[in-house]
Amino acid sequence: MKHKNETSTPPVSPYLITRTLMPENQETPLNFLLNDNTPPSYFYRRNHFPYPKLTKQSFFLPITGEVYKPRIFSFQQLLSFPSRTVKVLLECAGNKRQLFIPKVFGEQWGAGAMSQGDWKGVPLKDLLQYAGLKYTAKEIVFEGYDWGLMPGISTPLYYARSLPIEKALHPDTIIAYEFNGKPIPFKHGYPLRLIVPQWYAMASVKWIKRIKVIDHTFKGQFQTEDYVYYPNEDSDEGKKPVTIIHVNSMIQQPLNLSILNQGIHKIKGMAWSGYGEITRVDVSTDHGQSWTEATLNASSRSPYTWTNWTIDWQAETKGEFTIMSRATDSCGYVQPIASQWNRKGYGYHAIDKVNVKIQ
Structure with a gap:
């Protein structure tokens, strides 16, 4: 039986939600998407700089640094290696930033700075084995082709991030060349993109230019200045790096500030965590005074993706009602009432809320 507010397909085609166009930053219309795999046209777009220009060098991947045999892999070589396909959620560390109180500077993302799908590529550990890691190797640095100027910095920067050896050698950390069975779209990293499951998406470097193995801690702008939790407004005391995705949820339907008729309504949404699978979602329709366990969609449960619930x-x-959702993951992490404020607005994961009116 269909409920009053349930349809099998969206009544109209949704659009990306624009935050900025130079550089392009747009959200996925998650409230209206029905499938686990986000279509490329609806995949959220997060950029610090203008899109790079591809050259012939973009189809070669060098690995240098603390390795015994520096290598340069061609795109065709990578396609010939044993591949791995993983369904992975990518969530911007600034997702839901607009909900922080007091407000913080940065792209004012709603809940749509995340998308997911099937990524196919070569496990990074296989490529590192070809090159041979030295015992001095400490971190792996990934530099993208995207570059530009940053406020207050006089010289141009390339986007670059590092991973600790343990995360780099995880079998599901891959150098991807396909998304949902087709070449990765240009705006999402074609021809090669790093995919790092369970970490916020700043780690999944797009348009990879080179990989360098280093024997020290990487100090790049997007490693030690940005994508860092600063819990204090006026000092750097207590700062720590942004890494694993917090347990989180969102209510897709009904929409916030909807007016509904009396009767049965299906509340649905998604929940996710970088620490493990979602094991429970509780929903309140009386502003948190009481909670009822939702039904999880078993087919969408995975440690790397969102889980659908209804x-x-x-x-x-x-009258007027506040609906709330609260997720719990397999490591016992539970969404908090409030997310810890930090001055760059990363990692918002407080209990989700929508307000509706019943008439």
């Missing part, structure tokens, strides 16, 4: 709500009384 619950039926018998709305018998007229």
Whole structure:
């Protein structure tokens, strides 16, 4: 039986939600998407700089530094190696930034700075084995082809990040060349993109230019200045790097500030965590005074993706209601009432809320 607010397909085609166009930063319309794999046209776009220009060098991947045999892999070579396909959620570290109180500077993302799908590529550990890591290797640095100027910095910067050896050698950390069965779209990293499951997406470097193995801690702008939690407004005390995705959830339907008729309504949404699978989602329709466990979609459960959930709500009384969702993961992490404020606005993961009116 269909519920009053349930349809099998969106009534209209949604659009990306624009935050900025130079550089391009746009959100996925998650409230209206029905499938686990985000279509490329709806995949969120996060950029610090203008899109890079591809050259012939873009189809070669050098690995240098603390290795015994520096290598340069061609795109065709990478296609010939044993591949791995992983379904992975990528979430911008600034997702839901607009919800922080007090407000913080940066792209004012709603909940749509995340998308997911099937990524196919070569496990990074295989490429590092070809090159042969020296015992002095400490971190792996990934530099992208995207570059530009940053406020307050006089020289141009390339986007670059590093991974610790342990994460780089995880079998599901891959150098991807396909998304949902086709070449990665240009705006999402073609021809080669790093995919790092369970970490916020700043780690999944697009348009990879080179990989360098180093024997020290990387100090790049996007490693030690940006993508760092600063819990204090006026000092750097207590700062720590942004890494694993917090347990989180969002309510897709009903939409915030909807007006609904009395009757049965399906509340649905998604939940996710970088620490493990979602094991429970609880929903409140009375502003948190009582909670009811939602039904999880078993087919969408995975440690690397969101889990879809639903619950039926018998709305018998007229008035205004606050619906809330609270996720729990397999490591026991539970969404908090409030997310820890930090001055760059990363990692927001407080209990989700929408307000509706029943008439």
